[in-house]
Amino acid sequence: MARAAGSDVDHARRGSIDAVLASRHAGTRKLRLNYELVGPADAPVVFVAGGISAHRHVAANALDAGNGWAEGLVAAGRALDPSCTRILAFDYVGACGGIDAPIDTADQADAVALLLDALGIDRLEAFVGYSYGALVGLQLATRHPQRLRKLVAVSGAHRPHPYASAWRALQRKAVALGQLQCADEQGLSLARQFAMLSYRTPEEFGERFDAAPTLSNGHVRVAAEDYLDAAGAKFVARIPATAWLRLSESIDLHAVDPAQVAVPTLVIAVEGDRLVPLSDAVSLVEGLGLNGRLRVLRSQYGHDAFLKETDRIDAMLAAELRPRPASEPIPNFSTDSIGVSV
Amino acid sequence: MARAAGSDVDHARRGSIDAVLASRHAGTRKLRLNYELVGPADAPVVFVAGGISAHRHVAANALDAGNGWAEGLVAAGRALDPSCTRILAFDYVGACGGIDAPIDTADQADAVALLLDALGIDRLEAFVGYSYGALVGLQLATRHPQRLRKLVAVSGAHRPHPYASAWRALQRKAVALGQLQCADEQGLSLARQFAMLSYRTPEEFGERFDAAPTLSNGHVRVAAEDYLDAAGAKFVARIPATAWLRLSESIDLHAVDPAQVAVPTLVIAVEGDRLVPLSDAVSLVEGLGLNGRLRVLRSQYGHDAFLKETDRIDAMLAAELRPRPASEPIPNFSTDSIGVSV
Structure with a gap:
């Protein structure tokens, strides 16, 4: 209907x-x-x-x-x-x-x-x-x-391939970890960043991010982090966490x-x-x-x-x-x- | 000396x-x-x-x-x-x-x-x-x-390969997300689980975890999750978060x-x-x-x-x-x- x-x-x-x-x-x-x-x-x-x-x-x-x-x-x-x-x-x-x-x-x-x-x-x-x-x-x-x-x-x-399912399951755990403490956006951003690694390849990263890390506030920051942070932020602004979680699961139910x-x-x-x-x-x-x-x-x-x-x-x-x-x-x-x- | x-x-x-x-x-x-x-x-x-x-x-x-x-x-x-x-x-x-x-x-x-x-x-x-x-x-x-x-x-x-560095940087972010609010162990466990995906291969996961997901408390749980949870728990019991963070960074400084x-x-x-x-x-x-x-x-x-x-x-x-x-x-x-x- x-x-x-x-x-x-x-x-x-x-x-x-x-x-x-x-x-x-x-x-x-x-x-x-x-x-x-x-x-x-x-x-x-x-x-x-x-x-x-x-x-x-x-x-x-x-x-x-x-x-x-x-x-x-x-x-x-x-x-x-x-x-x-x-x-x-x-x-x-x-x-x-x-x-x-x-x-x-x-x-x-x-x-x-x-x-x-x-x-x-x-x-x-x-x-x-x-x-x-x-x-x-x-x-x-x-x-x-x-x-x-x-x-x-x-x-x-x-x-779904079992390895890809495992990868998605861990992304969902990142969202759950964020939700534990009202850091929902950070959890979803991290999930998206991990997903980016599955969407792209080492070859592309090898070409784009072949630079030495920097030390920032006493911690190591690697060359791809700016890109990944931006990808996470863009995603969080656009996609509700529940939508992403349920559609991510949906791939694994397929x-x-x-x-x-x-x-x-x-x-x-x-x-x-x-x-x-x-x-x-x-x-x-x-x-x-x-x-x-x-x-x-x-x-x-x-x-x-x-x-x-x-x-x-x-x-x-x-x-x-x-x-x-x-x-x-x-x-x-x-x-x-x-x-x-x- | x-x-x-x-x-x-x-x-x-x-x-x-x-x-x-x-x-x-x-x-x-x-x-x-x-x-x-x-x-x-x-x-x-x-x-x-x-x-x-x-x-x-x-x-x-x-x-x-x-x-x-x-x-x-x-x-x-x-x-x-x-x-x-x-x-x-x-x-x-x-x-x-x-x-x-x-x-x-x-x-x-x-x-x-x-x-x-x-x-x-x-x-x-x-x-x-x-x-x-x-x-x-x-x-x-x-x-x-x-x-x-x-x-x-x-x-x-x-x-370090730039793609592997990115992978480790995101693991460190999982620890940071956990540390936000005293969920240190969950953050480190998640980091370890993501690391396991980089230590092993899709071929191994394809053989070991080729089973349909289950629904648990209204959420999808994939076949590899028990294994990954156990790997995370074992690691958290053994390795201090600071040790892991600084040695992980050390690979990227290499x-x-x-x-x-x-x-x-x-x-x-x-x-x-x-x-x-x-x-x-x-x-x-x-x-x-x-x-x-x-x-x-x-x-x-x-x-x-x-x-x-x-x-x-x-x-x-x-x-x-x-x-x-x-x-x-x-x-x-x-x-x-x-x-x-x-």
Whole structure:
């Protein structure tokens, strides 16, 4: 059940729907789902979903000229061009911090389906998910396969890797340690800083922060600390602690059986991703069988490559999403065709 | 200046010396250096040094039957056999938590020299250092090259890698967050848990903790958390926060010019070490020139391989430390001879 409300300006629509979601771990809940939908009304719709701190504003548009989180991927001339594709995105369930209960990636996928119902969209041309968005896309393709023609899952797999889960669990403990003593912001900032180490790579740090430490107030301060402090402060100003905690947990609750994914799926993995090892992307694609294909990107940006290697990601999306004449065969979706981009 | 005191039982000596150390960042200090020296009085002396939480008790002996931190490496039949080698080890400067000021690896090396003075040991047959011990060994071979015939530096390099420094800086912030309001132990425990992720590898976690998370008090608990909690609790019970903070900082202050290392040095690096990347070990060996040789170990235990792959480390030590007849040529110490053990 969903009811749509919003405003339209020059092919940009920003609105919200009220929906009732039967959540997996937290009972049936009334939710407000906030979305943006940008592009010509008759164009095919592509849903774009990002990391746990992403939101509905993917790129500047007629209603909101501010930069979005996927500015380099959704733009004129890109594979995701809002002049010929309708780009749909939403705020994740729990992103407002209003749900202090376990949230599942399956809940997010059900919320996407409710949003499509409310907007009268039968079927997406594609769902393009990065990081957490890839997990949600895999759930959507499992639970609601009729709602999308194809899935592009970037830097996400069918399961959390146990090492990455441990890393996130310790970040959550940093928040809990801060909350013990009303130092909530410091706890969340520290969690974010630890997360940054998992999003990036030693190679990048080696290039950016190759400087001797300093002594400050009798303590050692290393070269990356200014950068990390700034990343923490920026995050704390933007994300409620409860939202972050519950969405972080949600990654660790994620579980999809690749054999149940019933939609052609392109998996884009980054060699050197410290959260989603290439071996898990390969397992996913093996499990997808004829529905799966893998492309591997080498990047010193690791898990965050989708935010930094926008030209190369765009080239992969362009090859995947461009309309094909009926006479052209669909590329062979098998694990034999593994492309590596260097 | 140093004065020795101690007790001797059946080739095992445990004692302490009072020394005056001109420290690099914290002025001239009176120190008590605690050591153990085990083995026949006429045997060649090998100094063994471990990570920042290691200590003078490397292995069970006549004075202390409890297990040491290097039990698998120092034992009858091993390359480090206390029946035919004198094994010397000490507690690092600052390990008692009594120095709340920056400590340098150069200070540790100077303390080793003072200890050798007090014990009347002119020259070590070898200094075998693991992790932090490797950094101290490199300083010793730079500052006091006449005190050792050879150096074996395992899982340590001439500089801290900027990514590893960032990781340690965040661990120190976890301690600071705990200290904000007298939750010192929780802060130090969290720091240790984050450190464990840097000491081990995703491969090991993937094998050990491949289980679904549970929900506990409405929160997600992942499979590795019991292990990590236990590791944190064990550490907190053993190590004063100040000791850990200052020795952690000490790693980030470490800087040695490989060209100044004036002693034949075997560098043993672990592929997959998340703190000391192989590329830094290679740089070190390149800088060592004719004094340097590299052996590479592949291990799923990463930085902690020296504690886990004791058979393989011992085999490398045996090849390095066994007495050679005068007629046998010394192996070619050059970067051309890079051995990889798989």
